[in-house]
Amino acid sequence: MRDHSMKKSKAETAETRQTILDAAARAFRANGIQATSLADLMAEAGLSHGGFYRHFNSKDQLVAQACASSLASLTDALEAQAHQHGFKAIVEGYLSAAHRDSRADGCPLASLGSELARADAGTRAAAAQGFARMADVMARHIGRRSKARAQSEAAFALAAMIGAVTMARIIDDPQISSALLDDVRQHLDAI
Amino acid sequence: MRDHSMKKSKAETAETRQTILDAAARAFRANGIQATSLADLMAEAGLSHGGFYRHFNSKDQLVAQACASSLASLTDALEAQAHQHGFKAIVEGYLSAAHRDSRADGCPLASLGSELARADAGTRAAAAQGFARMADVMARHIGRRSKARAQSEAAFALAAMIGAVTMARIIDDPQISSALLDDVRQHLDAI
DNA sequence: TGTACATCAGTGAACGCGCGTTCACTGATGTAC
DNA sequence: TGTACATCAGTGAACGCGCGTTCACTGATGTAC
Numbered sequence: 001m002r003d004h005s006m007k008k009s010k011a012e013t014a015e016t017r018q019t020i021l022d023a024a025a026r027a028f029r030a031n032g033i034q035a036t037s038l039a040d041l042m043a044e045a046g047l048s049h050g051g052f053y054r055h056f057n058s059k060d061q062l063v064a065q066a067c068a069s070s071l072a073s074l075t076d077a078l079e080a081q082a083h084q085h086g087f088k089a090i091v092e093g094y095l096s097a098a099h100r101d102s103r104a105d106g107c108p109l110a111s112l113g114s115e116l117a118r119a120d121a122g123t124r125a126a127a128a129q130g131f132a133r134m135a136d137v138m139a140r141h142i143g144r145r146s147k148a149r150a151q152s153e154a155a156f157a158l159a160a161m162i163g164a165v166t167m168a169r170i171i172d173d174p175q176i177s178s179a180l181l182d183d184v185r186q187h188l189d190a191i
Numbered sequence: 192m193r194d195h196s197m198k199k200s201k202a203e204t205a206e207t208r209q210t211i212l213d214a215a216a217r218a219f220r221a222n223g224i225q226a227t228s229l230a231d232l233m234a235e236a237g238l239s240h241g242g243f244y245r246h247f248n249s250k251d252q253l254v255a256q257a258c259a260s261s262l263a264s265l266t267d268a269l270e271a272q273a274h275q276h277g278f279k280a281i282v283e284g285y286l287s288a289a290h291r292d293s294r295a296d297g298c299p300l301a302s303l304g305s306e307l308a309r310a311d312a313g314t315r316a317a318a319a320q321g322f323a324r325m326a327d328v329m330a331r332h333i334g335r336r337s338k339a340r341a342q343s344e345a346a347f348a349l350a351a352m353i354g355a356v357t358m359a360r361i362i363d364d365p366q367i368s369s370a371l372l373d374d375v376r377q378h379l380d381a382i
Numbered sequence: 383t384g385t386a387c388a389t390c391a392g393t394g395a396a397c398g399c400g401c402g403t404t405c406a407c408t409g410a411t412g413t414a415c
Numbered sequence: 416t417g418t419a420c421a422t423c424a425g426t427g428a429a430c431g432c433g434c435g436t437t438c439a440c441t442g443a444t445g446t447a448c
Contacts, residue, residue, distance in 0.1 A: 009444065013391070032309055034225045037434060050438085051392040059435065109358070114304045117360035118223055128362045155371055156355075156378040160347070163354025167300070169308035171319045180346055187347040187382070200411065204424070228401060241405085242425040250402065 017055045024066040029111040030104040064122035071130030082141035094161045095185045110165040208246045215257040220302040221295040255313035262321030273332035286376045301356040
């Protein structure tokens, strides 16, 4: 098999795979992992469900990769945001009503947290790594004397942010929900 | 129908209902709501699945009541703990490895958080009320000048605790997981 | 360049399975007289 | 007190349905010569 033979075909296959992955990452965050069927997800990607197994071995494998993919994107976005507007901007963006109200492209740790805790080892590993990397980005921009203290404060802040957004999505009353987000933001601004 | 006629029978029916509710509250927290079938749950309660609808109208109704029930128990336990050992004891208990490792009788907001955010209105209302009541108990024992400030700090602390336990359950490495819990505990002790 | 064959992404029907819910039935208990 | 009937908690089979996964097939593309 020479080098650029099949090139177009391979590129198209990779593109389809990415389309499925993107649709999965959105659908899982929007509706939950268990509540999203492969048929739903493939339809959203514009394909019939039978072709799924040309690209992934199982739903579990897709879940792990979709989780890793959405966390990597989010981490990049946080990095850019922090680089331009600092640590506070990350906290404010995460604790915004906009993030609370758009699960599909928000943080999977908040939209899928308790489902991820019961997922298989691969998915849990991807989620744990995502948490660590997000905390790292935050720590690098927190502007604090010791590195250890920055990391400790970043992990604390991130856990609080995840809990706050999860709870804010449970609380129906928009005033109470937003008050919780504001509350947590104020406390995190003070650390 | 005279007053204490049928008395024994009614009491037994109520007892069965409570058995189902207790089994549900444990099974949902242990394995998740969607992953727990009515057949599983009724078997755990020592009954066949067909009798379920003599006691509840639907799985959704059971979920809401099981959620309310486990949150009420937890709130009572927190109240007792705070009364005896103060605010710090609540935080330490919640952020303990023991709580992390025993989902079945732990806090449903941590074990079911992201599933509750997608549950029906009745369940979300029960969960939101549970959050508010837990925060109230904490606020009353936080020992702070203004009541408003105590409530704000309690809501912040509770959100952070829920996020921390959820993430600690995702992280497989027990050292890193426990370090996160310790970290959050230290920061909350300082508020 | 042209022709015969191989590959493989994608289709859509089908598989077995478990789900929430319904239902005809049982049998213990309570009610009526 | 005794007897005939009504109630209803609990059983277990059955319902329709949707799931993850498999499979025979299609047809466009790439390979061999």
